[in-house]
Amino acid sequence: MKSARVIYHLARADFLERVRRYSFLVMLGLAALLGYQTAIGNVRLQLGDYRGEFNSAWVGGMMSIIATFFIGWFGFYLVKGSVARDRETGVGQIMATTPMTRPLYTLGKWISNFAVLMLMVVILAIFGIVIQLLSGESTQVNISAYLLPFVFIVMPLMALVAAVAVLFEAIPFLSGGFGNIVYFFGFIMMLPLIMEQDFINTYPAIEPMGLALLKADMTEEVLKVFPDYDNSFMLGGMDTPIIGTFTWTGIEWTPAIIATRFAFIGLAILLTLLAAIFFDRFDPSRAKPKRIKSTASDSAPAPVSTSQALPTPRLTPLNAAANGFSFSRVLVAELKLLLKGQRWWWYIAAAGLIIACFANPSATTREIVLPMAWIWPILIWSAIGNREIHNNVQQLTFSSASPLMRQLPAQWIAGFIVTLIMASGAALRFTIDGDTVGLLALFSAAFFIPSLALASGVWSGTSKLFEILYMVIWYLGPLNKVPGLDFIGSHSNGYPQMFIPFSIVLIAFAVFGRSRQLRN
Amino acid sequence: MQLTINKLGKEYKRGFWGLKDFSLEIKPGILGLLGPNGAGKSTFMRMLATITKPTDGTITWNGVDVVKSPDTLRDVLGYLPQDFGVYPNLNAVEFLEYMAAIKGLDAASAKKRIDELLQLVNLVEAAKRPLGGYSGGMKQRVGIAQALLNDPQLLIVDEPTVGLDPEERVRFRNLLSDLSGERIVILSTHIVSDVEATATHIALVNKGQLLREDAPENLLKELENKVWEWTVQSDDLPALKQKHIVSGTIRRSDGVQVRVVSAEKPEAQAENASPNLEDAYLYFIGGKQ
Numbered sequence: 001m002k003s004a005r006v007i008y009h010l011a012r013a014d015f016l017e018r019v020r021r022y023s024f025l026v027m028l029g030l031a032a033l034l035g036y037q038t039a040i041g042n043v044r045l046q047l048g049d050y051r052g053e054f055n056s057a058w059v060g061g062m063m064s065i066i067a068t069f070f071i072g073w074f075g076f077y078l079v080k081g082s083v084a085r086d087r088e089t090g091v092g093q094i095m096a097t098t099p100m101t102r103p104l105y106t107l108g109k110w111i112s113n114f115a116v117l118m119l120m121v122v123i124l125a126i127f128g129i130v131i132q133l134l135s136g137e138s139t140q141v142n143i144s145a146y147l148l149p150f151v152f153i154v155m156p157l158m159a160l161v162a163a164v165a166v167l168f169e170a171i172p173f174l175s176g177g178f179g180n181i182v183y184f185f186g187f188i189m190m191l192p193l194i195m196e197q198d199f200i201n202t203y204p205a206i207e208p209m210g211l212a213l214l215k216a217d218m219t220e221e222v223l224k225v226f227p228d229y230d231n232s233f234m235l236g237g238m239d240t241p242i243i244g245t246f247t248w249t250g251i252e253w254t255p256a257i258i259a260t261r262f263a264f265i266g267l268a269i270l271l272t273l274l275a276a277i278f279f280d281r282f283d284p285s286r287a288k289p290k291r292i293k294s295t296a297s298d299s300a301p302a303p304v305s306t307s308q309a310l311p312t313p314r315l316t317p318l319n320a321a322a323n324g325f326s327f328s329r330v331l332v333a334e335l336k337l338l339l340k341g342q343r344w345w346w347y348i349a350a351a352g353l354i355i356a357c358f359a360n361p362s363a364t365t366r367e368i369v370l371p372m373a374w375i376w377p378i379l380i381w382s383a384i385g386n387r388e389i390h391n392n393v394q395q396l397t398f399s400s401a402s403p404l405m406r407q408l409p410a411q412w413i414a415g416f417i418v419t420l421i422m423a424s425g426a427a428l429r430f431t432i433d434g435d436t437v438g439l440l441a442l443f444s445a446a447f448f449i450p451s452l453a454l455a456s457g458v459w460s461g462t463s464k465l466f467e468i469l470y471m472v473i474w475y476l477g478p479l480n481k482v483p484g485l486d487f488i489g490s491h492s493n494g495y496p497q498m499f500i501p502f503s504i505v506l507i508a509f510a511v512f513g514r515s516r517q518l519r520n
Numbered sequence: 521m522q523l524t525i526n527k528l529g530k531e532y533k534r535g536f537w538g539l540k541d542f543s544l545e546i547k548p549g550i551l552g553l554l555g556p557n558g559a560g561k562s563t564f565m566r567m568l569a570t571i572t573k574p575t576d577g578t579i580t581w582n583g584v585d586v587v588k589s590p591d592t593l594r595d596v597l598g599y600l601p602q603d604f605g606v607y608p609n610l611n612a613v614e615f616l617e618y619m620a621a622i623k624g625l626d627a628a629s630a631k632k633r634i635d636e637l638l639q640l641v642n643l644v645e646a647a648k649r650p651l652g653g654y655s656g657g658m659k660q661r662v663g664i665a666q667a668l669l670n671d672p673q674l675l676i677v678d679e680p681t682v683g684l685d686p687e688e689r690v691r692f693r694n695l696l697s698d699l700s701g702e703r704i705v706i707l708s709t710h711i712v713s714d715v716e717a718t719a720t721h722i723a724l725v726n727k728g729q730l731l732r733e734d735a736p737e738n739l740l741k742e743l744e745n746k747v748w749e750w751t752v753q754s755d756d757l758p759a760l761k762q763k764h765i766v767s768g769t770i771r772r773s774d775g776v777q778v779r780v781v782s783a784e785k786p787e788a789q790a791e792n793a794s795p796n797l798e799d800a801y802l803y804f805i806g807g808k809q
Binding site for chain 2: 314315316317318321322323324325326329330332333336337340341387391392393395396397398399400401402403406407519
């Protein structure tokens with residue numbers, strides 16, 4: 001009973017702290033935007049050339065898939081950070097002095113994460129009802145057919161995502177930007193991997209996102225009406241026209257299916273308890289010590305006798321000539337800030353990628369090696385523009401002369417230099433091969449990356465926004481050939497005519513954001 | 521060299537004023553800011569340090585409006601905030617080099633200055649270690665060093681001795697006294713003895729307003745014949761605290777010796793005592809809350 005009360009209050013305090021933040025409104029706004037995009041037909045579910053009639057079951061199923069895909073994928077980034085906040089605010093250290101156990105803490109965080117995710121799901125669910133009524137295809141709202149996919153498909157997945165967020169935060173090497181990257185690619189790669197397994201056809205409820213379950217049931221229905229259905233299943237835009245509709249009345253929720261789906265909630269609880277094992281309970285001594293070259297005298301300074309006379313401090317006054325601002329020194333310092341703190345193997349891999357860019361033919365470099373070279377420093381770029389806030393140094397740097405004219409340009413140029421260094425092998429290869437189109441795309445991309453990083457960092461105050469935005473663009477554009485997003489020119493000319501002006505807008509946006517911070 | 525603050529005010533959300541109608545003229549020397557938590561000291565210092573923009577009023581440095589031209593002041597400003605961080609992957613030298621570069625110090629002067637400052641704050645041996653591994657007191661000393669990098673004409677230090685050991689605290693107080701000759705130093709602290717040891721002027725702040733600004737000796741003079749000491753029984757102490765401003769108690773074999781700040785003689789057996797700044801603080805702020 002006492003434990004339940006602790007978990008309740010942990011979750012409640014965490015939930016209230018989040019919902020009272022401005023960023024929470026942004027989260028709800030994003031959910032509403034997703035609902036709106038679905039309502040106007042920009043996001044829809046199709047089975048080949050067909051779709052279901054807009055009755056409660058179909059809309060419920062479609063909104064469930066949208067929720068599991070979008071909130072499951074990006075919701076992770078929205079809820080992750082709760083343990084870090086306790087660490088940064090110092091609240092964690094206070095909690096650590098109470099009888100609170102590790103499992104209670106992680107369970108409290110899991111419930112809070114789950115509540116936040118489910119609130120976004122509720123917003124989408126409300127939009128779903130509106131969509132059904134607006135479509136006019138079926139005006140009868142069947143509450144159980146509409147809501148059960150949310151309960152049996154979306155809810156267990158949200159429980160799982162909430163638990164994975166807690167687990168990532170508890171494991172030191174996954175708690176930062178690296179964990180964000182792992183989840184991004186883990187989520188997107190998990191689906192095709194699971195869908196390819198044979199057992200999914202027999203037990204579709206085992207697939208966590210519920211896509212297999214819905215697809216199996218809907219396929220059965222569509223084949224009755226349209227035997228030529230090609231077995232494709234799409235969630236996306238309006239590129240493929242709809243040539244026919246069918247009526248789908250929903251899944252028959254058998255006890256076996258329900259038990260399988262709710263097993264994911266059990267799995268989520270297990271993951272949360274697993275997180276408790278890794279959770280350091282805010283004990284800094286459990287953190288892996290930094291490798292520091294130190295001598296014995298560093299760690300054990302010679303004791304100073306307090307009876308000796310204290311030396312009178314003396315500083316040589318600076319003369320007027322000492323004032324000599326040098327932009328290059330600020331730039332070198334910013335470069336140091338960007339590149340310091342990486343492990344030796346990071347630099348070796350970076351050098352390997354640069355050499356690989358040069359060693360491969362121009363086409364291979366554009367399609368494969370350069371995209372790899374330009375995902376490697378993502379955690380370096382993501383610190384641009386928010387490092388001051390992240391390290392609480394802003395009061396020191398913003399009270400120095402001309403922060404807008406000195407530090408901000410130096411930060412952008414330092415980012416640009418790192419980007420160019422990573423692409424230097426490719427630039428040399430394109431020059432030798434006379435690939436001027438590739439070279440132009442390379443420079444426009446090198447211009448774009450630090451600009452996006454700077455604008456995202458300044459406006460969000462965190463590294464997360466850039467990491468997510470950049471991974472999405474990188475994944476969709478250079479890797480998946482989505483037109484307009486291939487900023488590297490892996491499968492196109494790279495759209496420099498679009499990315500250079502856009503980068504200028506991003507820089508202007510960053511300057512505006514920083515001047516706003518300075519004006520306070 | 522003159523810093524003039526005229527009717528300064530800062531309004532936060534919902535009509536809450538962190539500071540209001542605050543006027544002060546500051547000349548070279550050490551100004552100690554004293555006031556309870558939430559009095560507006562840090563808001564005031566952040567506005568002086570050009571970090572927070574005032575809602576009302578003006579700040580002028582040698583006649584130049586600082587709100588309109590913040591760089592006029594930033595060039596000669598050294599600021600140590602109450603709560604600040606460092607870049608954990610840089611060592612002390614690299615961090616100070618970075619701060620020197622953005623403050624606009626030339627390389628040669630910066631190098632010499634950093635060497636001197638590291639000696640001054642006693643961090644020579646740890647200078648090459650990443651700041652992420654520093655203790656709170658060591659980080660505070662790095663903060664002190666960065667505030668002094670550009671030999672500032674205006675030095676603003678907010679709770680500078682927090683986290684310092686007694687020896688370092690004395691060193692820092694000596695340093696402030698040494699520096700104050702031809703510059704303005706504004707020191708905010710809860711440690712009255714730090715102000716007592718260094719300040720040439722004291723500003724008492726409460727509820728966002730300036731209550732008094734004067735030399736310490738004038739404040740103390742006002743308290744003459746207002747500080748009393750006598751011995752009471754332990755049981756009588758709670759009632760006494762309800763009635764008077766008690767600035768100190770000492771346990772003795774015959775009871776508790778109390779120190780009370782009061783305009784009137786509180787008890788027949790009470791005897792006059794020599795006032796100190798803590799008494800003055802309690803009299804002007806504690807007694808008037």
